[in-house]
Amino acid sequence: MIRTVKRVVAPLLALALVLSACQAKPGERSEGGEITIGIGGQPxxxxxxxxxxxxxxxYEEAGLTVNLEDLQGGSKALQxxxxxxVDVVSGYYDHAIQMAAKDRExxxxxxxxRYPSIVLAxxxxxxxxxxxxxxLAGANVGVTAPGSSTDFFLKYMLDKEGLAPDAATVQGIGGDAxxxxxxxxxxxDAAVMIDPAFSLLGQRVGEDNVKVLxxxxxxxxxxxxxxxxxYPAAVLYSTGTWLENNEENARKLAGVIVKTLEWIDQHSAEEIADRMPAEYxxxxxxxxxxxxAKAKDAYSKDGVMQADGxxxxxxxLAQFDKEIAGADIDLAGTYSNDYLPAKEG
Structure with a gap:
């Protein structure tokens, strides 16, 4: 009886091990299936x-099944x-450089x-x-989330004034309501804000009552x-492993975003708002x-990352982040324009 059980169990264990070895690790899922995009503050x-x-x-037109996951800030999306x-992040390019300094692709x-579109008020x-x-030294300053690009921006502005990056106390307050x-x-006391939240604040308390720094x-x-x-800001980014295993999906995603950017350029703010979820x-x-309407000019026209940007x-980032300042970062490894649609002509 024992021998019989062993003869049955052993092949099953072997099969389980094979299947386990074949399963993709997080971030390594290959072509096909659903793609989850984490967004550092969807509204x-x-x-x-x-x-x-x-x-x-x-997305559907391109043959993609995409789930959008709303997260509080860029640091949460990166995590x-x-x-x-998540497979891909809709976040700021800052994080690709931050990870490169840690030898993570x-x-x-x-x-x-192409503009950060951040307001310090x-x-x-x-x-x-x-x-x-x-x-702002000694003040309590709001950012979308500690470690997010709004936090990086605050640290940069403090450093630019000759202050320590931690001269102000940082508090995560999200990016919308x-x-x-x-x-x-x-x-x-102040906050690094992004529209529509900043404009809504001005409407609620009066624009003259909101001092812009x-x-x-x-x-x-x-x-x-x-x-x-x-100054390149919002991008789609992922791990090098996911991009290698999902080249066609990445090309489709890049193509979809470029097509959307072109649509934005060709339509009015009113038409764009009509398409967006009403609650935003x-x-x-x-x-x-x-x-x-104010944001339209900040959107890229073609999805291209410029080397000087x-x-x-x-x-x-190197001005206030010692790890980035001391790292030998190959910038060419932090972005790629190879997934973008080929330009006509």
Whole structure:
């Protein structure tokens, strides 16, 4: 009897081991099946193309089954990628460089935003007078989430003023309704905000009551803060392993985003708002449409990552991040334009 059981169990165990070995590890799922994209704050306009592509039916049209997962901030989305719960992240390019400094291969493969579109503003109920970035020393400053690109931006601005990157106390307040409430009620003295939240705050408390310390929603603002005309921000990125195992899926995703960017360029803010989920306007469609109109110029026209833009991001991060400053980073390994659709002509 025992021998019989062994003869039955042994092959089953062997089969189980083979199947286990064949299972893909997190982030290594290959072509076919569903693709989960983690978004570092889905209602934020900086990530609008990722959701708009779904609303336009472009993922399905490309033969892709895509699930969009809304996460509080870029750092949460990156953690989800590392943990294997998402395949791709709709987040800021900053994180690809951050991971490269840790010898972890994370690569951007389509660029959605050429300006960071971040605003550093003061709460109308700040606990102390704040008239400049230097006055943020000792203040409580809101970011979408600690470790996110809004947090990186704050640290960069503090460093630029000769302050320590941790001169201000950082508090995660999200990027949408939570951020508006935190600023409106004075839970934070200032915040790094992204539209539509920033514009909604101005509408609720009065634009004259919201002091802006710096604004990167325009080319002029980017030039003033970073010294470059464009600064790549929101992208789609994934691990090198996922991209190698999913080359065709990555090409389709990049193609879908480029097609969506072209649609954005060819349509009005009103038409774009019509396609987006109604709840993203947070009950104020007029402000939402105005925010989209202001954001349109920040979107990339072709999805291309420029080499000088990538270098600008690395240089900025290195100013306050010692690990990045001391790392020998091969920037060519942090992004790729190879997945983009071939240009006609």
């Amino acid at each position: 934020l306009l900086v990530y609008l193309p990722t959701t708009l592509a779904r609303e336009l039916g472009y 989800a990628l590392q943990g294997g719960s 994370v690569r951007s493969f389509v660029t959605m935003l 003061v709460s109308p109920k700040a606990s102390k007078p704040i008239d400049s970035v230097a006055d 939570g951020a508006v409430t935190a600023m409106e009620q004075g839970r934070v 710096t604004d990167t929603r325009t080319a002029e603002g980017v030039q003033e803060d970073f010294g470059v005309p464009t 306007s947070q009950g104020n469609r007029e402000v939402y449409v105005e925010s989209i 990538a270098e600008a991001v690395r240089s900025v």
